[in-house]
Amino acid sequence: MPLSRAATRVAVRSPGEAADYRRVLKQAMQSHQAGDLDAAEHRYREVLELRAGQPDAMHYLGVLCHQRGRSDEGVRLIEAALKITPKHPDAHNNLGNIHKECGRLAEAERCYRKALKCGSLHYNAQNNLAVVLEAQERVEEAFQAYAKLLQQAPKFAQGYYLMGRFLRNYAQSKEHVEQSAQCFRTAYELDPRNLRALESLGMSLYTLNRIGEAVQVYRDWVAREPDHPVPRHMLAACGGAQAPTRAADDYVREVFDAFADSFDEQLLKNLGYRAPEILAEALGGMLPGAAGEFEILDAGCGTGLCEPLLRPYAKRLVGVDLSGGMIEKARLRGGYDELDVAELTAYLRAHPAAYDIVFSADTLEYFGDLEEVLDAAHAALRQHGWLAFTVEAAQGEDDRVDLSPSGRYQHTRHHVERALSSAGFSRKSIGTDTLRKEGGQPVTGWVVLAQRAGQG
Ligand SMILES: C[S@@+](CC[C@H](N)C(=O)[O-])C[C@H]1O[C@@H](n2cnc3c(N)ncnc32)[C@H](O)[C@@H]1O
Structure with a gap:
């Protein structure tokens, strides 16, 4: 029986060993699916000891390495697997997913197109291709790709x-x-x-x-x-x-855990999200320079989009968020000194006079009346410390908070001013800017800086 091309590239073993590696591979995949990444990694490596270069083990171990924040190793493993089985659509698709999540959209697109060449009815690859075209703002091509997907897979929810x-x-x-x-x-x-x-x-x-x-x-x-x-x-x-006084913890967790995988792409590419940059720029204008000297809390850090903007100012950078899914994404960035899953007001209360800067982009929109959370932020700041945050703007001269149909709260300027004053902030500045788009329309927000006084 002639050896297949793949078999000529892997070490040839006895039938008993082949059965063994298949059993271990199955166990590895089961552990992987069950979320037991330690056991899965151990078993994939065992497969590769039993059968060096086994392509499925390299492919899935590559996916797992990415899940554990070792994306470069993941890419190397899947590329190696694809050298052995170059027509494996799932491997091309998964490699595309790693590139996409690492922000390499053109590479991701190439991988999805290769997956589609291997099996033109690969719905996930077609779906991912459409998403990555949308993320590159190639709107017409993205529309065609989504339309093709629905034509090919009319039952794909x-x-x-x-x-x-x-x-x-x-x-x-x-x-x-x-x-x-x-x-x-x-x-x-x-x-x-x-x-x-x-x-x-x-x-x-x-x-x-x-x-x-x-x-x-x-x-x-x-x-x-x-x-x-x-x-x-x-x-x-x-x-x-x-309307509740703030978005309930289980609501925030549910929404953002589900949103974690697509948050960066959706916000940055599709919604023109600018809150982190605008806020960091405003704060930078108040600070002496980016000399890495501050203890900073990224309050509602999400996937960590603010991390690269805050890092140059930070001696120590801590991120806190209610959503474990978002925190896992932030962890993949590797730039925070500490990341905690916790409710923000309680967390601030538990850390009195701990920070020079509390930075909160697009998070206090999930709070109604701001008084309590701003009071907690004031207590968490050291003397002369800065609080920086954005919230969506409600129009009107009165002191008012609206829960909008988007599920986020909007605050009038008067409300923000009053809540800052009653929390005890001395110096305050409230600017206005476009934070992002919604339904194609700009969303206007308050860009707020407030300083804790030197005494008390
Ligand atoms: C729109 S995202 C912004 C994330 C990040 N600051 C950014 O600019 O990319 C809002 C984040 O606030 C978090 N959040 C909302 N309410 C919270 C609360 N009460 N405590 C902690 N985190 C909260 C959500 O989980 C979510 O990650």
């Missing part, structure tokens, strides 16, 4: 969800928002576990001013799942229930 999101992000007319609502509805009908589709459906309906329908979507959802934090929060956001 995630494809409808992404097309709906794309149409809403790039809506140029009411018709696009209507189509987005239809896509979200179909995504949910095809996969009732896709709750983000349901949440998005409510938001599109609200955008279309079909408020009664939006409220009904969330009401039905609450009736089905009374303990689910998302419909409870969103029902209040549409005016169908009383």
